Amino acid sequence: MRADNPSSQAAFAQAAAYLERQPLVSNHRPLSWITQHVCQIVEERAPKWWWILTIVFGGMATLVPAMLTYLVSTGVGVWGLNVPVCWAWDITNFVFWIGIGHAGTLISAILFLTRQKWRTSINRSAEAMTIFAVICAGIFPAFHVGRVWMAWFLAPIPNANAIWQNFRSPLLWDVFAVSTYFTVSLIFWYLGLIPDLASLRDRATTRLRQMVYGLLALGWRGSNRHWTHYEKTYLILAGISTPLVLSVHSVVSFDFATSIVPGWHTTIFPPYFVAGAIFGGFAMVLTLLIPFREIYHLHDLVTDKHIDNMCKIILLTGSLVGYAYSMEFFIAWYSGNPFEIYAFTNRAFGPYWWAYWAMITCNVAAPQLFWFKYCRQNPWVVLAIVMFPNTGMWFERFVIIVTSIHRDFLPSSWGYFSPTWVDITLFIGTIGLFVFLFLLFVRFLPIINMFEVKGITPQADPHTDDTNGTHHHSLSTHSHGASQVHA
Amino acid sequence: MSQPTSSLFGLGAEFSSAGALLEAAKKIHSLGFRKWDVYSPFPIHGMDHAMGFQRSRVSLFSLIGGCTGLSVAFILIYYTSAINYPLIVQGKPYFALEPSLPIFFELTILLTAFGTVLGLLLLTLLPRLHHPVFNWDRFQRATDDGFFLVLESTDPRFDTTSSRQLLQGIGGLYITEIFQDPEETPNPVRPETSS
Numbered sequence: 001m002r003a004d005n006p007s008s009q010a011a012f013a014q015a016a017a018y019l020e021r022q023p024l025v026s027n028h029r030p031l032s033w034i035t036q037h038v039c040q041i042v043e044e045r046a047p048k049w050w051w052i053l054t055i056v057f058g059g060m061a062t063l064v065p066a067m068l069t070y071l072v073s074t075g076v077g078v079w080g081l082n083v084p085v086c087w088a089w090d091i092t093n094f095v096f097w098i099g100i101g102h103a104g105t106l107i108s109a110i111l112f113l114t115r116q117k118w119r120t121s122i123n124r125s126a127e128a129m130t131i132f133a134v135i136c137a138g139i140f141p142a143f144h145v146g147r148v149w150m151a152w153f154l155a156p157i158p159n160a161n162a163i164w165q166n167f168r169s170p171l172l173w174d175v176f177a178v179s180t181y182f183t184v185s186l187i188f189w190y191l192g193l194i195p196d197l198a199s200l201r202d203r204a205t206t207r208l209r210q211m212v213y214g215l216l217a218l219g220w221r222g223s224n225r226h227w228t229h230y231e232k233t234y235l236i237l238a239g240i241s242t243p244l245v246l247s248v249h250s251v252v253s254f255d256f257a258t259s260i261v262p263g264w265h266t267t268i269f270p271p272y273f274v275a276g277a278i279f280g281g282f283a284m285v286l287t288l289l290i291p292f293r294e295i296y297h298l299h300d301l302v303t304d305k306h307i308d309n310m311c312k313i314i315l316l317t318g319s320l321v322g323y324a325y326s327m328e329f330f331i332a333w334y335s336g337n338p339f340e341i342y343a344f345t346n347r348a349f350g351p352y353w354w355a356y357w358a359m360i361t362c363n364v365a366a367p368q369l370f371w372f373k374y375c376r377q378n379p380w381v382v383l384a385i386v387m388f389p390n391t392g393m394w395f396e397r398f399v400i401i402v403t404s405i406h407r408d409f410l411p412s413s414w415g416y417f418s419p420t421w422v423d424i425t426l427f428i429g430t431i432g433l434f435v436f437l438f439l440l441f442v443r444f445l446p447i448i449n450m451f452e453v454k455g456i457t458p459q460a461d462p463h464t465d466d467t468n469g470t471h472h473h474s475l476s477t478h479s480h481g482a483s484q485v486h487a
Numbered sequence: 488m489s490q491p492t493s494s495l496f497g498l499g500a501e502f503s504s505a506g507a508l509l510e511a512a513k514k515i516h517s518l519g520f521r522k523w524d525v526y527s528p529f530p531i532h533g534m535d536h537a538m539g540f541q542r543s544r545v546s547l548f549s550l551i552g553g554c555t556g557l558s559v560a561f562i563l564i565y566y567t568s569a570i571n572y573p574l575i576v577q578g579k580p581y582f583a584l585e586p587s588l589p590i591f592f593e594l595t596i597l598l599t600a601f602g603t604v605l606g607l608l609l610l611t612l613l614p615r616l617h618h619p620v621f622n623w624d625r626f627q628r629a630t631d632d633g634f635f636l637v638l639e640s641t642d643p644r645f646d647t648t649s650s651r652q653l654l655q656g657i658g659g660l661y662i663t664e665i666f667q668d669p670e671e672t673p674n675p676v677r678p679e680t681s682s
Contacts, residue, residue: 031528031632156563164567166576173589180593184600191604199528199630218614221621222629224512224538226611227530232543233607237600240549244596251589454632455529462509462531 024118024456026300031454034301038196038448039203041296046443049295054439060432067426068143076146078422084408085417090140092397093427095252095273097137097434098178099393102245102274103281104130105185108192109241112234118309120452121301124196125292126285127189128445132437133284134182136430141174170254177251184244188237194220195230195451249273256400262343263404266331272324279317279363280393282310283386288438290383292447301448304377311376314389318367321396325364339409347403351416355399362392494667496619497523497639498650499626500659505531508634511657512537515636518653522642526620526635528628545606552602553595560587560594622669625661637665 025034071078081088104126111119142151154175156165165172198220201213220226250270257269286307293302332344348356366388369375375385407414441447454460502508505527512525516539525534568574569581579586608614620626620637629635636659638650647664654662 035528035631156567162572163574164572166574167564167568167590168576168579168583168586170589173593176590176593180597183597187600187604191607195528195630202627202630214616219616219618220613220630221618221626222526222528224525224527224531224534225540226613227527228535228540229543229545229607229610231530232545233603236546236549236603240596240599240603243592247589247592254589451529460505460529460531462504462506462533
């Protein structure tokens with residue numbers, strides 16, 4: 001009787017509308033619209049802003065070879081690190097960049113395995129970001145070895161000394177972890193690009209584009225005899241990338257955790273580093289995606305819901321990181337070890353107090369704003385807030401590395417690290433390199449994974465009544481048409 | 488000019504939607520065709536089942552790759568640290584499982600990835616830059632929003648006339664003969680593109 005009441009019917013309708021899932025592609029866009037809208041970014045003439053930004057960031061990127069040349073020709077003394085702070089900005093920057101990469105793999109692999117369909121609009125750019133971040137990261141340890149021309153000693157190649165690598169060293173594990181991570185990320189990214197490169201090939205209007213995209217697409221023709229193997233390959237790569245991404249930052253944390261330095265020697269490091277990496281990486285994904293979404297009008301593909309989801313992940317991982325910070329303090333106190341207690345007191349109230357509190361403000365306090373829906377729904381507010389994790393995660397690595405070693409066990413070996421202009425310029429150079437590579441990516445490759453986005457539209461579901469585009473989803477429609485087979 | 492049928496690759500038809508293509512594929516499969524394929528801009532849910540595919544064998548290549556990676560890692564570490572140049576570092580054993588695990592893991596993953604991709608390329612016979620289906624002008628839309636089904640002429644059940652009727656009967660549109668040689672196909676493809 002109550003259901004017949006018109007007002008409660010209206011309430012039901014309202015509730016149903018509220019509970020209805022927001023579509024992942026807004027405005028019922030047809031498939032060809034997706035192809036056109038994404039390919040057009042690559043096909044139209046390069047806009048003026050692109051040239052300006054590319055020249056500016058490309059110029060910044062040249063600081064990297066310039067500073068490295070200066071470093072190698074003069075000596076490692078041009079960096080500010082010295083006893084007792086032998087790991088400083090270089091390793092901070094290395095961990096910072098490698099951490100940023102992790103969000104890309106998380107989106108492409110873990111969200112794939114957990115069937116989070118919203119990942120399809122953002123995975124391409126996030127994976128590209130991963131690759132570029134790992135390139136930036138690799139520069140630092142390679143030159144941190146001091147004599148970079150001997151960096152090949154890290155590879156197990158027979159050499160004149162007849163001596164091999166120490167496979168018990170976490171630093172060597174790191175070499176294997178990071179190079180595997182880079183290679184597998186590159187393969188995964190390229191694999192995902194193949195069908196989209198075929199789209200670009202088929203739309204190419206110049207011979208050069210046909211040749212380049214044609215070669216890169218490997219002759220992909222969308223055959224279902226290929227899709228079946230392709231999907232399996234993608235699943236397996238996602239499956240192996242998931243433990244890989246968790247292992248990489250764990251191995252990076254072993255560089256610290258296996259030492260006996262108070263402040264480094266903690267078992268919480270692997271999960272804490274992984275959570276921090278995802279936290280900082282998602283912040284960087286949003287930093288890159290929000291401007292390009294505006295510039296290229298990608299609102300129907302990267303919807304407010306996507307941004308909302310990413311903000312929630314930042315909120316979660318930011319809180320996890322906050323928990324790790326407090327747990328470190330608790331364990332330091334609980335251990336009763338005076339050196340351990342001192343390392344942490346010194347971290348918060350010693351000469352580097354400003355770095356510690358910058359880290360707490362940026363990583364723990366700022367993301368709490370994402371509890372408010374308003375902050376998650378307004379892209380410009382989001383962009384402003386994610387600048388805090390971007391900065392804070394750099395400070396986190398600086399705090400962990402420098403504050404733990406600047407006061408050694410004996411006060412006679414205490415020191416204070418300050419960066420030199422070469423340290424600072426090299427870091428700025430890698431920021432330039434990162435953005436420069438991303439600008440090239442936006443210009444020459446499809447920024448959105450077209451075939452996956454098409455695959456999640458209502459019209460891609462073969463059980464959809466495509467005349468009105470509605471999605472009749474129930475368990476029975478998803479049983480591979482088994483009913484027809486038995487009929 | 489050679490006989491047109493001698494270089495006939497097959498008969499192509501376009502379908503209006505993913506659902507229509509899935510229904511058509513079920514029909515063709517039930518009729519016992521073997522040399523045929525469907526082409527779509529994205530993998531269609533249920534299509535593997537409709538075409539009667541078994542599970543993809545890519546995983547076998549992954550397994551081989553993974554086992555190779557693990558073996559390589561073990562041999563590398565054991566040979567270099569315990570056989571070729573045993574060296575005591577910090578009083579630790581020459582070889583122990585615990586410190587070897589990270590590298591075991593990383594090399595296993597690395598070679599699994601290589602094996603998987605190699606398997607994909609072998610099973611799909613890619614890269615193959617030329618294929619007769621590209622000679623069909625409408626086929627460009629297979630990477631955009633077109634859904635295609637191609638019956639190949641080498642199939643014993645293939646017959647130009649009856650197969651055309653079959654495709655028409657199951658809703659195929661723009662039914663076209665596709666030739667091996669681009670010259671023979673009406674509307675030669677890979678159109679000499681002009682801006």
